[in-house]
Amino acid sequence: MNDLKRRLAKILAEKSYKEGDFTLASGKKSDYYFDCRQTALHAEGSWLIGNLFFEMIQNMDGAGVGGMTLGADPLVTAVTVISHEKGRPLPGLIVRKQAKGHGTGQYVEGLANFSQGDTVIMLEDVVTTGGSVLTAIERIEAAGLKVAAVCCVLDREEGGRQALEEKGYALHSIFTRKQLVEAARS
Template sequence: MSELLELKKRLAKILIKKSYKEGDFTLSSGQKSNYYFDCRQSSLNAEGSWLIGKIFNILLKDYSIKGVGGMTMGADPLVSATTVISHEMNKALDGLLVRKEAKGHGTKQFVEGLVNFSEGDQVAMLEDVITTGGSVLKACKRIEDVGLKIAVIAIILDREQGGREILEKEGYKVISIFTRNELVELGK
């Protein structure tokens, strides 16, 4: 069995146990769903965090990127895990965090971590789950507004509800660790 598949199976078990709930939910997009995925419960778990960082590094190894970024607060543990593991793997990736609102004092910026980047650098955007893609699309625009380029958007769970297609229509390449069916199957 490949290393990636083994890591995905381990992560799926943690995600199913800690982050995946079935029932009647309203998502941040306003859509109704018969399941909810709260990735922070797993990404803030020591093993879950390590697995997410390791898997993202494996998936991103063939991209010429300087770093990874994402919308705070959901992507904070994803960015941290991925940057730390990248250092262990001798392919250091720096991190960026995109604020929902501009900082109210000091530099009043939307993006944190820019000191580690130069204009034109390519980055990967990280996201825990996409439904419509609205949150990560906003983060991508803010990253582009500061002069960086988006090489790829990497997602833990693609709900397969149109988000990937919206992001691809905007010109972004999208990869995911799991779809819902893959997650449930590997998490058994």
């Protein structure tokens, strides 16, 4: 495991990973909660996530990155900034949970940075069942773009990978729960 990943694990364990009794967005009960926003909005955490995602996607076919608001907002921003810094600028887009109630009424923000048919790599903080990212993918494809892959900070290993694969999308994760806990302890 590289130093960036090890450092990110420590910050995630400190700021984002909590054990207890929780109800997830999917409605499932869990003995832990992972609030990635706490790390993604931390200066070093954001920088680490941006670099690790950029490393993960640099050889993928993608004209840019995108994700569902609110969890993906800091992830998309981190990758777009790092991609510019690394000399391979990737624009970003954000998918709204509700269509904009005024103006264009659109679900997807950032489309001016893409052309019809461009390929997007989806970023997600946590994948549990895959439901949120599949909704975001539907909206991106309805806007005339294609999705190359999905990348997440944490794969909870609770069916999301399989749900995405059934729809033809590969899931790449920085960590699984076991990997995160082990890395944070090392």
